[in-house]
Amino acid sequence: MMDALRQQLAQPAQAALAGGKRNSNKPRRSLLPWSxxxxxxxxxxxxxxxxxxxxxxPLAKVWAWLSGTPDATLDVLLGELRLPRFACAAGAGAALALSGYLLQLLCRNPLAGPDxxxxxxxxxxxxxxxxxxQALLQWPLAALGAGCALLLLFALIVLPAARAGQAVPRERLVLAGIALGALLRALAELWQARQDLAHAMNLAAWSMGSLQGRDATAAWRLLGGLGALLLCLLPWRADLKLYACLPQQAATLGVRQLRLEAKILLCAALAAxxxxxxxxPLAFIALAAPALARRLHxxxxxxxxxxxxAxxxxAAxxxxxxxxxxxxxxxGLQGMDIPAGLICQISAGPLLLWLLLRRDAAHTK
Incomplete structure (x- = not known):
């Protein structure tokens, strides 16, 4: 019964946050055209x-191939190279958007992100x-590293505040994350300096955000993992809405705030x-996607x-x-691909300035 009550209260709360006296069904209907x-x-x-x-x-050949016309050359070029690479790029963007969305929700800061x-x-x-x-083992390794970082932050910052009956000190959480990130970055660069030339070249391509050579197996792993995370978030949908719209009253409405914040941290880490x-990381996506979504709706x-x-x-x-x-x-750029990460880094500066200026303008009003 409490779950039903939370679901009923979450919709008006979201509508109130979005704009006062409007009907709560209207924002939900307005999602459809944008989607x-x-x-x-x-x-x-x-x-x-x-x-x-x-x-x-040519577009006509692409359309014919998608319609089922057999073509051995396009099977390799499109089916094994370009289409899986597109799926990887879109999936990585969606995963980073999910991570940024959850961390901005937790920190109450539009500039928060996994970095x-x-x-x-x-x-x-x-x-x-x-x-x-093997490539199959790199996925759980990345998840294990990200999970350990957030587990350390949770143990140092979130858990003591919860035991004292206080809210999560979001400023301390961000500052501790920045300090931890600087330490881990130094250790990573020290380890990277010890690698041989072949590994160093692969790491350079990875660090620039290149998706060249990503195959269908990588795309399926990424999309499958993202789908599993979204399925895990479904039971918490009403609690997330209440936590987003009524953070001060969420606990009185039955939301187990500490547990929910731990789940948010874990899902954000796994998505990143x-x-x-x-x-x-295509760093600017974790900032830009939630900001653009809020702009649209x-x-x-x-x-x-x-x-x-995605x-x-x-697009990057x-x-x-x-x-x-x-x-x-x-x-001298003919015959090469500009990595998606570099495209994102070029766009990150103007985006950050825009977010800061919008925030300052909102505060002055």
């Missing part, structure tokens, strides 16, 4: 990603320690680790956040393959 638009944009981007490359493929809590650095160090292992096992919509993250990740990778074909030859 359809983002899905259509993602489908169009998938077609563009299959067409664009050093060996361009502020040492998650990225912990997963990187775990991957470096596991160099030479899923993306990190493929490439270095006033409220906390995980669905829009995931779609925005679209941004796929596709843009990195398309730009060298359009830029002047004297730049």
């Amino acid at each position: 359809v638009l983002l899905l259509a944009s993602l489908a169009g981007l998938a077609l563009a990603a299959m067409c664009v490359g050093e060996s361009s493929v 502020l809590l040492g998650v990225n650095e912990a997963a990187l160090l775990a991957l470096l320690l596991g160099l030479g292992l 680790a899923l993306a990190l096992a493929l490439a270095s 006033a409220g906390h919509s995980l669905r829009l956040c995931l779609l925005c993250g 679209l941004l990740g796929a 990778d596709t843009l990195g393959r398309w730009l060298p074909l359009c830029l002047p030859s004297w730049l």
